[in-house]
Amino acid sequence: MNLNDCYNFNDFRKLAKKNLPAPIFHYIDGGSDDETTLKRNTEAFLKCDLVPNILASVGEPDLSTSVFGEKIDLPVFLAPTAMQRLYHHEGDKASARAAEKFGTFYSMSTMATSSIEEIANISSGPKMFQLYIHKDQGLTDNLIDRCKNAGFKALCLTVDTVVAGNRERDHRWGFTTPPKLTMKSILSFMMHPIWSFNYLTHKKFELANVSHWTKKGSSIAKGVMEYINEQYDPAMSWKDAEYVIKKWEGPFALKGVMSVDDAKKAVEIGASAIILSNHGGRQLDGSRSPFDQLPAIADAVAGKLEIILDGGVRRGTHVLKALSLGATACSFGKGFLFALGAGGQKGVEAILQRMHDEIKRDMILLGCKSIKELSKSNIVFR
Amino acid sequence: MNLKDCHNFKDFRKLAKKKLPSPIFHYIDGAADDEVTYARNTSAFDDVDLVPNVLRGVENVDLSTTIFGKKLDLPFYLAPTALQRLFHYEGERAVGKAAQKFNTMFGVSALATVSVEEISSMIDTPKMFQFYFHKDRGLNDSCLERAKAAKFDVMALTVDTITGGNRERDLRTGFTSPPKLTLASLFSFATKPMWGINYVTRGKFELPHLQDFVKEGTSTNSSIGNYFSTMLDQSMNWNDAEKLCSKWGGHFALKGIMSVEDAKKAVDIGCTGIMVSNHGGRQLDGSRSPFDQLAEIVDAVGDKLDVICEGGIHRGTHMLKALSLGAKACSGGRLYLYALAAAGQAGVERALGQYKAELERDMKLMGCKTIKDLSRKNLRFRR
Numbered sequence: 001m002n003l004n005d006c007y008n009f010n011d012f013r014k015l016a017k018k019n020l021p022a023p024i025f026h027y028i029d030g031g032s033d034d035e036t037t038l039k040r041n042t043e044a045f046l047k048c049d050l051v052p053n054i055l056a057s058v059g060e061p062d063l064s065t066s067v068f069g070e071k072i073d074l075p076v077f078l079a080p081t082a083m084q085r086l087y088h089h090e091g092d093k094a095s096a097r098a099a100e101k102f103g104t105f106y107s108m109s110t111m112a113t114s115s116i117e118e119i120a121n122i123s124s125g126p127k128m129f130q131l132y133i134h135k136d137q138g139l140t141d142n143l144i145d146r147c148k149n150a151g152f153k154a155l156c157l158t159v160d161t162v163v164a165g166n167r168e169r170d171h172r173w174g175f176t177t178p179p180k181l182t183m184k185s186i187l188s189f190m191m192h193p194i195w196s197f198n199y200l201t202h203k204k205f206e207l208a209n210v211s212h213w214t215k216k217g218s219s220i221a222k223g224v225m226e227y228i229n230e231q232y233d234p235a236m237s238w239k240d241a242e243y244v245i246k247k248w249e250g251p252f253a254l255k256g257v258m259s260v261d262d263a264k265k266a267v268e269i270g271a272s273a274i275i276l277s278n279h280g281g282r283q284l285d286g287s288r289s290p291f292d293q294l295p296a297i298a299d300a301v302a303g304k305l306e307i308i309l310d311g312g313v314r315r316g317t318h319v320l321k322a323l324s325l326g327a328t329a330c331s332f333g334k335g336f337l338f339a340l341g342a343g344g345q346k347g348v349e350a351i352l353q354r355m356h357d358e359i360k361r362d363m364i365l366l367g368c369k370s371i372k373e374l375s376k377s378n379i380v381f382r
Numbered sequence: 383m384n385l386k387d388c389h390n391f392k393d394f395r396k397l398a399k400k401k402l403p404s405p406i407f408h409y410i411d412g413a414a415d416d417e418v419t420y421a422r423n424t425s426a427f428d429d430v431d432l433v434p435n436v437l438r439g440v441e442n443v444d445l446s447t448t449i450f451g452k453k454l455d456l457p458f459y460l461a462p463t464a465l466q467r468l469f470h471y472e473g474e475r476a477v478g479k480a481a482q483k484f485n486t487m488f489g490v491s492a493l494a495t496v497s498v499e500e501i502s503s504m505i506d507t508p509k510m511f512q513f514y515f516h517k518d519r520g521l522n523d524s525c526l527e528r529a530k531a532a533k534f535d536v537m538a539l540t541v542d543t544i545t546g547g548n549r550e551r552d553l554r555t556g557f558t559s560p561p562k563l564t565l566a567s568l569f570s571f572a573t574k575p576m577w578g579i580n581y582v583t584r585g586k587f588e589l590p591h592l593q594d595f596v597k598e599g600t601s602t603n604s605s606i607g608n609y610f611s612t613m614l615d616q617s618m619n620w621n622d623a624e625k626l627c628s629k630w631g632g633h634f635a636l637k638g639i640m641s642v643e644d645a646k647k648a649v650d651i652g653c654t655g656i657m658v659s660n661h662g663g664r665q666l667d668g669s670r671s672p673f674d675q676l677a678e679i680v681d682a683v684g685d686k687l688d689v690i691c692e693g694g695i696h697r698g699t700h701m702l703k704a705l706s707l708g709a710k711a712c713s714g715g716r717l718y719l720y721a722l723a724a725a726g727q728a729g730v731e732r733a734l735g736q737y738k739a740e741l742e743r744d745m746k747l748m749g750c751k752t753i754k755d756l757s758r759k760n761l762r763f764r765r
Contacts, residue, residue, distance in 0.1 A: 033390070036428055163743050234746060237438065259434065261435065289431070
């Protein structure tokens with residue numbers, strides 16, 4: 001199996017599973033507790049159907065939309081995800097280059113394995129930075145200043161990760177960053193010699209944005225979960241979010257908002273967007289799926305800020321359903337990470353191409369010329 | 383597989399299955415008829431989603447709750463379950479000590495294999511005695527008196543078990559108390575020698591609350607279904623419950639209430655709590671799950687007595703959902719029984735520690751600092 005055999009999410013996932021050592025595959029693939037929310041995130045899209053309009057002389061539909069003050073060519077972008085170098089030795093560079101090629105946002109995690117400056121140098125496409133509030137305020141400030149200097153267009157603050165989710169697959173596989181060889185995982189690394197060779201022969205693994213500040217996660221074999229619980233500030237409040245907005249002075253999103261009350265508060269404190277997300281089902285299991293919650297959120301705050309739907313997006317039709325219900329754009333993490341694991345930059349480009357083709361085809365089939373034409377009238381709930 | 387590989391309910395169940403002779407495992411694991419209600423008890427939690435609130439400054443979480451006038455450090459307790467020494471030779475001693483360590487309530491069954499006196503001398507956390515209304519009034523009086531003398535805090539009268547449920551797995555495996563070696567079960571007992579050695583060498587099997595009055599279950603083998611059907615008084619009515627309630631004179635609960643009407647009657651006869659429960663799906667198959675029924679019950683009587691949600695709980699998030707709907711606390715049997723079978727006291731402590739860690743983590747992720755912060759605003763039911 002290779003990239004040419006990958007027609008959809010499941011194919012990329014399968015190829016990634018083949019390429020990656022098991023602890024790393026399961027770190028991407030897993031959710032928290034019983035993974036009910038992880039599963040629901042995608043299933044939720046099946047609860048409503050698209051109703052096409054015919055003979056609409058669609059011609060060549062326009063897939064572009066505007067988010068964070070930028071026009072993007074595709075209504076879906078790459079969500080910020082940590083430690084991409086574990087999935088492919090080119091890591092963030094591969095995904096940033098692929099996103100630029102398709103004219104959409106690349107997003108960088110605080111826990112990225114390339115630095116803010118490094119990525120700004122290799123990509124002139126639109127970039128968002130994802131921020132965690134660390135207990136050390138100096139580190140938070142430092143990250144914001146560097147993003148400004150490097151020309152990042154948008155900043156998002158993750159608010160659903162005050163404590164690490166219970167990712168039981170990681171307990172079982174002993175997933176740590178950098179990877180630790182346990183008796184159980186050593187076999188899996190040995191069975192993926194290409195990955196292991198690339199990992200060891202390319203630049204040393206580090207959390208490039210925070211490594212000058214803390215040794216955690218780079219020189220010590222710490223679990224990601226321990227990193228989160230030690231470094232992130234669980235006392236984070238609305239004041240902290242306001243502080244970040246003031247300091248950043250640009251397009252800003254709260255990532256991980258789910259309740260209507262919180263969405264309204266986000267408007268009040270001056271956020272320009274919210275990312276409706278449960279962290280890909282990796283935090284609070286049993287929590288509501290973004291797509292299930294979208295209508296209530298859109299009713300309350302659509303028009304007052306941009307709504308990004310993040311979670312469970314696997315298909316162009318999923319994107320179209322979300323946009324029809326009032327989302328400004330969608331983002332996905334697992335969606336492109338498996339592609340990254342499957343084939344580096346080429347892999348990410350391949351899935352973006354598939355996504356592009358699906359959205360375009362499906363808009364034609366729906367009878368919509370532009371994203372703006374999508375509306376609730378395209379949707380019927382079962 | 384051993385204890386340190388157990389990260390959740392399912393893992394404990396798997397380890398218990400490995401350790402127990404199959405008739406005993408299936409006695410815990412099984413339920414009535416087609417086990418439809420048993421499955422629904424857990425899947426009911428999936429029909430409602432949690433909606434978290436963010437940026438609430440949640441560095442410290444307080445899980446304590448007060449039921450029956452007693453403050454517990456956790457919003458759940460260990461439901462009374464029968465025959466614990468069959469599951470691990472430490473039996474109720476292990477479970478009681480684990481409850482003490484986490485400062486939560488320990489429910490002791492009338493069919494316990496360790497006496498109320500011994501448990502009371504061993505632990506000082508809140509204790510509940512679970513009572514079956516027997517035909518033998520002398521036995522009934524003796525149970526109440528002994529629990530009172532042993533300073534138990536709560537008396538719970540089980541009202542969903544006037545006859546034994548149709549537990550077909552027990553019919554197949556030939557499970558009886560005490561265990562009887564049949565041809566079918568012999569092989570299973572023989573393949574779990576550790577269980578057998580412990581069962582034979584760690585003190586004689588007893589039902590200390592009953593054996594002075596009845597032979598069944600101790601010196602005469604009896605299936606649990608048969609015991610319930612022949613020993614319990616099926617004419618039990620609201621008058622009997624009311625009399626027991628006033629005779630006990632302290633916190634009194636009815637265990638196994640499902641209808642709103644009955645919940646209201648429980649208030650009328652002076653109960654201070656009810657367990658919304660279908661006996662873990664082990665009695666009337668096809669009956670409603672406690673979580674499905676919870677909102678109606680809370681709406682009707684939630685301000686008049688303590689409503690406990692019992693059944694199907696495998697996760698901290700399940701408890702948060704029940705508490706958000708208005709339950710004062712949760713309880714469960716299998717919740718800790720697999721862990722008991724898996725590793726005795728150490729197993730139960732590990733399980734309780736994991737539930738506690740889940741609750742703390744999930745409260746933080748919900749943006750809630752105390753149990754009181756949970757409300758129906760946190761929930762959305764799926765269409």
